[in-house]
Amino acid sequence: MEGKTAVVTGASRGLGRGIARALGSRGFKVYVTGRSADELSAAAQEIDSFGGKGVPVVCDHSDDAQIGLLFDRVKAESHRLDILINNAAAINARTLSAPGAFWEKPLDLADMISVGLRSNYVAAHHAAPLMIETGDSLIVNISFYGAVSYHYGPAYGATKAGNDKMTFDMAVDLRPHRVTAVSIWPGLVLTDMLKSISRELLPRKLVEDLPNFETPEFTGLVIERLWRDQAKLTRSGTTLISAELGVEYGIRDIDGKQPRLYTDTLGAPRGRFIFPGNQ
Template sequence: MNSGVVLVTGASKGLGRGIARAFGSKGFTVYITGRSQAELTAAAAEVTELGGRGIAHVCDHENDSAVEQLFNEIRSNSGRLDILVNNAAAVHAQDLSKPGAYWQKPLHLVDMINVGLRSNYVAAYHATPLLIETGGSLMVHISFYGAVSYFHGPAYGAAKAGTDKMNFDMACDLAESDVASVALWPGLILSDELKNLPEEHLTEELKARLMHFESPEFTGQIIERLWRDPERLNYSGSAHVCAELAQRYGIADSDGKQPVSYREVWGAPENRFIKPKTFV
């Protein structure tokens, strides 16, 4: 199986780490970024153990110069980039889930617009020339249902809605290239942290809920299959629910279950942007 080079930002833990593992199992060279050297080293080792080549790169995605250097190193060391997965985000999970309105929560929740939306733009800015040179490439921006429904408040919603619109506009600019740009909406993720919760923290209700969560590797499988899809350019500019793409591709989660779409509960990424025929 011919495999390529992928960069997964924010892959030291959570969804990004699982996506990196999925690509490792397919034999990819996987660059992973984050701010913790220890976590990145462990994540890269997992990729390598699964048959890929994990490369850890400490990178603060608030630092534009550091991001530029990251892509310079990818170009120098690998000479190509097949897939960019924009996953890095400044998610202050405990504060996000607290009750209260936005002005009653810590102001740092707005950081997600910087690292999560702006950082996606900066990574895409530096990645795109290399993606175009490589050809047959894919850029994925991790989004969520919060783009169209209330979820964790306005900072979170603005970051996700902005991600979907940014993706659409990037696809317009990429229309004459062989690079697809897609926003993906995973479901609720059974991260390593959740899987490793002490038994005493797991109520029966929580156990029942976690059974329906998606593994982080599931999203990685979908991205890899989308990259191989000869019709992938038809998806460019749109946002898609991972569970729905999985059904289309015949992909089940690692435990054999078919994760569900939450479009009836939280909304759906319908085509709500317009490609103008002319510019005024």
């Protein structure tokens, strides 16, 4: 499709940056957002090198006005939006993973509810009119197994569970307009930052398990295939696991492995939310 366009929020590093590279490899023009101009510029260059077109946009997703300007720019420059991937999150990894109960940790851990849940709502709010106009488009809210199992405490869990429920409700409103909204759980991801850490500084058990970690590109490849699925609207409102979609679509990771499911240890989606009038 000529001019196919995506927005990936929180794409200056980590999972978002890998997703953006994968979409670039499929010929997308990808708007990548984050707060670091240098990292976004490097991400955009990677997208270009993978065959797409990277557009870096500095955007603080705690600022509603900046999010609105982002989508104004997408509409003015590209006139369409095929995929929105909400991945931005205000996560301080050191504080989040530190030992202790939630009341013993800094209150700013709750910021991920603002940038990670509320910011996804704001992005979808601004993107929806253009995606309806584009037609057959896809909104993906990045979530995780922490929606149904304990991960890092209540702020993290509320953010992930909230994304899954918000996705369902968005889908109810969007379905008549043939815009699909899903929540996707990636697995454990071998980010560029994790790869750069000396193995001597990591726990032995983690080092042994690293070959099983997904590359950041894998979820992007799965999302692109879902977007091309002519039956994707039937999945709207559901929570999906990238590893399961990979098996269904016959997609392996870029290193050749079939990524692992963690449903036995970390939990599984609890199914569709049911409300009167839900089809």
